[in-house]
Amino acid sequence: MSRPHCPRCCRPLGHCLCALIPRLSSRTRVLILQHPSEVRHALNTARLAALGLSNAELRVGEEFEDLPQWLAQPGYRACLLFPGEGAQSLQAFAGQADERPALLVVPDGTWRKARKLLHLNPVLATLPRVTLVAGLCSRYRLRKAPMPGALSTIEALVAALEVLEAPARYEALLKPFDALIEGQIAAMGEQTFRRNHHPG
Incomplete structure (x- = not known):
């Protein structure tokens, strides 16, 4: 059973995180497209982000037929x-002379699954691509990042919003x-963590 x-928050009741989840506002509208394989993931940080942001929406699936309608929300500029290739820094995007708030579209999944979402939803290829500043380090100490700067x-959402919503903070x-x-870490024991994930 x-x-x-x-x-x-979908966590076991004894480990519910709801008391720690803030409710933060932003001009930026966040649309998270989550691959179905992430829904039952132990972390599922996309769900935590959507719960903590009042102007965020989490959609689960592989093909989103009504995506063009979501992207055409009046008053926003989607990215x-x-x-x-062709991606610009988020700072450059934010600095453009356009007063409309951003509609930030974020694929959620492994790199392979995220690329699949892009492939299955070709309308995403029509959006300007933006990237975070290089050199950011993940706080997720239990998994080796697949590449430098992988968050x-x-x-990634916290880093993006702190650019788009500056000087507001989203820590x-x-x-x-x-x-x-x-x-x-507590569940695996400090010694196991140090042996397997914290060399030195």
């Missing part, structure tokens, strides 16, 4: 947070993420 889970979805969004990591 499975343990009861919190219907909001895709994903590296690639979890919630970390509070990482509180449940940090608690989640500390809980996983």
Whole structure:
């Protein structure tokens, strides 16, 4: 019999993170496109981010037929947070002489699954691509990043919003993420963590 889970954060009731999830506002509209394989992931930081941002929406799927309608929301200028050829820095995008707030589209999944989302939803290729500043380091100490600068979805969103919404800060969004990591380390034991994930 499975343990009861919190219907909001989807964590086991004994490890509910809801008390740590803030409710932060932003002019930027955030649209997270989550690959279905991420829904049951132990971290699922995209869900934590969507719960913590009042102007965010989380959609789960592989093909989003009504995506063109979502992207055409009046009063916003859409962009895709994903590296690639022709991508510009988020700072450059934010600095353009356009008063409209951003509609930030964020694919959520492994790199392979995220690329699949882009392939299955060709309208995403029509959006300007934006990237975060180089050299950011993930706080997720339990997994080796697949490449330099690779961040979890919630970390990438915090970094992006602190550019788009400057001088507002979004660090509070990482509180449940940090608690989640500390809980996983505690569950495996400090010695196991140090042996497997913290050389030196």
